[in-house]
Amino acid sequence: MPSIVELLGIELPIVQAPMAGVQRSALTIAVSNAGGLGSLPGALLSLDELRVDLAAIAAATGRPFNVNFFCHVPPRPDPGREAAWRETLRPYYDELGIEAGVAPSGPARAPFSHDAADVLSEFKPPVVSFHFGLPSAELLQRVRAWGAKVLSSATTVDEARWLEQRGVDAIIAQGLEAGGHRGMFLSDDLTTQVGTLALVPQIVSAVSVPVIAAGGIADAAGVAAAMALGASGVQVGTAYLLCPEVTTSSIHRAALKSEPARHTALTNVFSGRPARGVVNRLIREVGPISSVAPEFPLAGAAVGPLRAKAESRGSGDFSPLWSGQNASGCREIPAGDLTRALLP
Numbered sequence: 187m188p189s190i191v192e193l194l195g196i197e198l199p200i201v202q203a204p205m206a207g208v209q210r211s212a213l214t215i216a217v218s219n220a221g222g223l224g225s226l227p228g229a230l231l232s233l234d235e236l237r238v239d240l241a242a243i244a245a246a247t248g249r250p251f252n253v254n255f256f257c258h259v260p261p262r263p264d265p266g267r268e269a270a271w272r273e274t275l276r277p278y279y280d281e282l283g284i285e286a287g288v289a290p291s292g293p294a295r296a297p298f299s300h301d302a303a304d305v306l307s308e309f310k311p312p313v314v315s316f317h318f319g320l321p322s323a324e325l326l327q328r329v330r331a332w333g334a335k336v337l338s339s340a341t342t343v344d345e346a347r348w349l350e351q352r353g354v355d356a357i358i359a360q361g362l363e364a365g366g367h368r369g370m371f372l373s374d375d376l377t378t379q380v381g382t383l384a385l386v387p388q389i390v391s392a393v394s395v396p397v398i399a400a401g402g403i404a405d406a407a408g409v410a411a412a413m414a415l416g417a418s419g420v421q422v423g424t425a426y427l428l429c430p431e432v433t434t435s436s437i438h439r440a441a442l443k444s445e446p447a448r449h450t451a452l453t454n455v456f457s458g459r460p461a462r463g464v465v466n467r468l469i470r471e472v473g474p475i476s477s478v479a480p481e482f483p484l485a486g487a488a489v490g491p492l493r494a495k496a497e498s499r500g501s502g503d504f505s506p507l508w509s510g511q512n513a514s515g516c517r518e519i520p521a522g523d524l525t526r527a528l529l530p
């Protein structure tokens with residue numbers, strides 16, 4: 187079995203986690219130029235933004251990089267549930283003085299599509315990774331047509347086997363400590379979700395493709411531990427969140443540096459799917475898991491105006507402050523330096 191360094195043509199076994207909403211191409215470029223695998227998250231980008239970022243990467247590095255997409259099935263709108271969700275949030279609208287009829291403004295997370303594949307085909311990124319399973323066989327074939335290596339996240343042994351059967355080149359084993367959305371896609375039962383230390387060796391024994399460990403890895407000792415468990419490399423997200431190349435808001439940065447960063451939870455209140463972030467008011471009062479929140483990604487729209495208003499007053503009460511359990515590796519240093527510092 188090739189190592190991920192050989193498979194992906196990189197120098198260091200470090201994949202920078204794609205982080206939708208807090209980064210554009212600058213982070214991707216910095217990490218790829220340092221010898222790791224920089225990643226560009228496509229989930230929140232318009233097609234024009236995707237093209238702009240891919241062109242910036244192509245101009246700034248000749249090294250391999252990764253483009254990442256969500257591949258959820260968009261839910262059927264459920265007006266009853268959405269009305270109940272808005273009713274749940276109404277006291278906050280009243281408190282912040284937001285008109286009930288204000289247009290929802292949550293992030294529009296779109297799954298990977300033929301339109302996105304058209305843009306990718308202009309740039310032929312060497313690696314494409316997915317979250318929430320895989321796109322249709324037809325879409326996957328389009329990505330493979332230019333020779334891209336395909337990665338996807340597994341949060342259980344069953345998901346890892348499922349991905350291997352569909353021909354992925356490497357599997358990202360995402361442990362429960364990880365920041366951001368859980369990549370879970372075969373079950374929505376949170377009791378199936380386990381920590382990185384438990385997950386990585388089980389997936390390594392179950393599949394014959396390289397495994398990339400993710401979740402709670404924030405320093406060289408963590409990378410060495412993941413490799414000792416049989417991982418071929420690591421995917422690190424949270425540790426990059428204070429780097430100058432990241433677009434993390436000042437509110438998010440302050441939360442990561444504060445005592446509350448030690449309190450994270452899995453919550454569905456910002457999007458409809460479980461994701462890990464720093465506990466704030468909305469999570470505490472409405473979540474962490476709400477049975478009223480509409481399905482992913484619809485829950486986000488009604489939270490959008492609350493977030494915007496609160497942030498304009500300097501408050502992160504209604505913002506998704508994504509963070510993994512281990513924020514101890516967050517450092518305000520260039521992402522290339524942080525990448526090299528992760529080497530055991």
Ligand SMILES: Cc1cc2nc3c(=O)[nH]c(=O)nc-3n(C[C@H](O)[C@H](O)[C@H](O)COP(=O)(O)O)c2cc1C
Pocket residue numbers: 203204205206208227228229254316317339360363364365366367400401402403421422423424425508509510511512
């Ligand atoms: C702010 C943030 C945004 C994220 N967005 C994405 C994303 O767009 N796509 C994806 O595949 N994973 C995303 N993730 C999850 C990461 O891929 C990865 O599983 C996680 O960062 C690893 O754990 P760590 O945060 O403890 O390093 C995100 C994580 C964070 C912290």
